[in-house]
Amino acid sequence: LFVDAALAAGETVALERNQSNYLGNVLRLAAGETIRVFNGRDGEWQAAIAGRKRPDSLTIVAQTRPQDRLPDLAYVFAPLKHARLDYMVQKAVEMGASSLQPVLTRFTQVSRVNSERMRANVIEAAEQCGILSIAGVAEPMPLDRYLSQRETRRLLVFCDEAADAASPLQALQGGPAAAHGIDVLIGPEGGFAEEERTLLLRQPRILRLSLGPRILRADTAGVAALALVQAALGD
Ligand code: SAM
Numbered sequence: 001l002f003v004d005a006a007l008a009a010g011e012t013v014a015l016e017r018n019q020s021n022y023l024g025n026v027l028r029l030a031a032g033e034t035i036r037v038f039n040g041r042d043g044e045w046q047a048a049i050a051g052r053k054r055p056d057s058l059t060i061v062a063q064t065r066p067q068d069r070l071p072d073l074a075y076v077f078a079p080l081k082h083a084r085l086d087y088m089v090q091k092a093v094e095m096g097a098s099s100l101q102p103v104l105t106r107f108t109q110v111s112r113v114n115s116e117r118m119r120a121n122v123i124e125a126a127e128q129c130g131i132l133s134i135a136g137v138a139e140p141m142p143l144d145r146y147l148s149q150r151e152t153r154r155l156l157v158f159c160d161e162a163a164d165a166a167s168p169l170q171a172l173q174g175g176p177a178a179a180h181g182i183d184v185l186i187g188p189e190g191g192f193a194e195e196e197r198t199l200l201l202r203q204p205r206i207l208r209l210s211l212g213p214r215i216l217r218a219d220t221a222g223v224a225a226l227a228l229v230q231a232a233l234g235d
Contacts, residue, residue: 001035002123002134003058007042011060012050024054031055036064040126040134043067068132070098071234072181074154077101077222078108078188079140085110088219089118093125093135095226096234101183102140107190113140143196147203153180155233156206159225161191163210172232175207184229186222 001023005013015023023029029049037047037058044065047058075097079085092100100122102113118137126134141149150156155178164171185200192200200206211224 001037002127003037003039005039007037007039007045007060007063009060009062013037013047013058013060015051015056015058020051020055023049024051029055034061038126038132040132041067044132065132070131070133070135071096071230073097073226073229074099074101074181074183075186075222075226076103076146076183077186078103078105078218079110079113080189080218081110084219085113086117086121088222089121090125090128091219091223092226093122093131094129095223096230097135097184097226098133099136099138101138101146103143103146103185104140105143105188105196106193108188109190115139144199147199150183150203151180152204154205155180155182156200156203157182157184157225157229158200158203158206158208159184159186159211159221160197160208161210161215162197163208165210165213168210168212168228169232171207171209172229176205178233182229182233184222184225186218186225189218 003013031049031051034046034048036044038044043063045063046061048061049055050057050059073096075092077088079102080088115137122135122137155176211221216224
């Protein structure tokens with residue numbers, strides 16, 4: 001369970017109502033039983049449930065795992081609507097992304113992104129896949145601003161259905177070094193506009209990557225790209 005509090009032996013953490021309901025009504029846990037909690041920075045801890053009628057707080061007992069570390073892998077993507085955005089965020093976290101950067105491109109159909117909802121999805125995905133780090137969620141920005149602000153020593157993997165589909169793994173392994181981190185860029189359903197493609201191809205340390213001969217939906221492309229990048233360059 002994710003808790004937004006410092007974790008150390010003997011500390012008491014008050015539970016939010018939804019957490020209390022989840023522990024009491026869904027998991028049917030009662031006072032005295034233990035669960036494992038994390039806060040994204042202090043590792044994983046065993047915690048004892050307290051509360052007379054329903055769980056209302058936790059007493060932190062002992063550390064069970066040290067803090068883990070995510071690969072320096074940013075998922076940079078044109079946001080989709082509602083459930084598909086939830087899916088994109090959850091899958092990116094499951095596939096090891098350490099930060100999420102929505103970018104607004106010419107054909108992006110979403111102009112507002114609910115960052116709180118993205119954060120909730122990040123936490124839920126971290127809980128489900130047992131990682132202790134919480135991926136960062138950045139505010140959306142236009143593609144050109146992202147490109148002008150990006151740290152140019154990072155490898156930029158530009159997923160482009162028009163790239164040569166012959167051997168994506170070899171393209172990644174033979175491409176620019178990834179020692180300073182990797183950004184994986186996925187476009188919107190309508191793809192990138194020609195002027196955006198031109199701008200992208202002028203970027204330092206860019207690698208144009210094909211994900212195979214079929215045009216994938218943007219949410220599928222994200223999962224495929226992160227899997228390929230991890231397989232080729234992951235540590
Ligand atoms: N513009 C395209 C079209 O309408 O023909 C489709 C764009 S695709 C649905 C959305 C995004 O997924 C693309 O911008 C690209 O980043 C990524 N993508 C999808 N299929 C891909 C592939 N085979 N190789 C590389 N990237 C792909």
